[in-house]
Amino acid sequence: MKNLSGKVIETKAFSPNELKPSLGKKLRELREVAGMTQSELASQIGVSRSAVSRMERSEDLSVVLLKKFVSGLGATLRVDASFDSTSPVTLRVREAFGSECTNDDQLLFPLFEEESFKASRDVVLSIKPRYSTRILDGTKTVELRRRFPVQVPKGTLVYIYSTSPIRALTGTARILGVEKIDLEEMWERFSPVACIDRGDFDSYFSGLEQGIAILLGNVRPLSRAIGLSELRDRFEFAPPQSFIYANPLLREAIKNESSSLPH
Incomplete structure (x- = not known):
């Protein structure tokens, strides 16, 4: 040529x-x-x-x-297996290990990491307003889930995202413990502080024998609710179906401004 x-x-x-x-x-x-x-x-x-x-x-x-x-180089090594959320393997991995999808499209399962779940990996929980308001007023001290990583350490910071119609980040809390237990034991121990009636409890956990109880404390409402539009614009935020790890922009803002974000 x-x-x-x-x-x-x-x-x-x-x-x-x-x-x-x-x-x-x-x-x-x-x-x-x-x-x-x-x-x-x-x-x-x-x-x-x-x-x-x-x-x-x-x-x-x-x-x-x-x-x-x-x-x-001052870095740590982590190796993950990435599963498409539609893969038949995904459900089995989630059930067996308590793993959770990081977004609507994939599940990341850690094959190798030098440390387990770090306390600095804050999480965002999507919670219906009828439950999130009770968490913020101190009535509800346990959040019940079908799946959640049981290895999350005590003290992990949780950002409370109130779903529709509020669609805003409304407060923070600390995880005091995570337990995977039989549903009957869960109901007996936590129903008074989970603020859920028996019908909704049975419907939510249909098909399972065990569930996850997330014990919450140190609850702090934000000085102002951060709406979804602002969360998207400022922090590249996408509401999770269940939970996600908070991205660095959001973590840093909360850390620096405590319970108040700058305008």
Whole structure:
């Protein structure tokens, strides 16, 4: 093939695998973005510079080496399995492990992470107004769910999103505990403080033998409700069907302004 100057240049067809960036190349790019040389990273993780060079040329690395490489950059390694919400496997994973969809389209199940659920991973709970108002006035101290991660530690911050017709972030609370228990025991222990009648309880948990009880405390109404339009514009917020992890923008605003957000 000739270019515009008349010189002959060689053309070559690449396979899809050849066009896909290798793992090693991605690691090299990550190191360069972090502003470290191979020698600096090698010193940080206790290997030779040539060992780092081999990692960056590799098409495949063990989890141990991946963890070592990223730890030298000040990062932690997490590996997730992503399931489409319509996959028949998704329901079984959610039931078996108490996992939850991060949005309407997928479920992320952690295969490997250096720490379990961190307290800093605040959550947003979607709650019907007839229940959220009772949480905020102190009447309702337990939120009942079909599914919720049982490994969430005490002290995790919860943002209360009141669903339609309010459609606003209305308050915060702290998780005092999470229990997965038989439904009859749940009803006996928590019905007085869950503010739910027996008919609604049985209907909600239909088809299950166990449910999740989320114990709440340190409830604080926001000084003003943050409506859905503002949440979308300022914090890239999308209301969850059940719960989501709060994004960094929203977490930082709540942290800095306590119970009041800046206008």
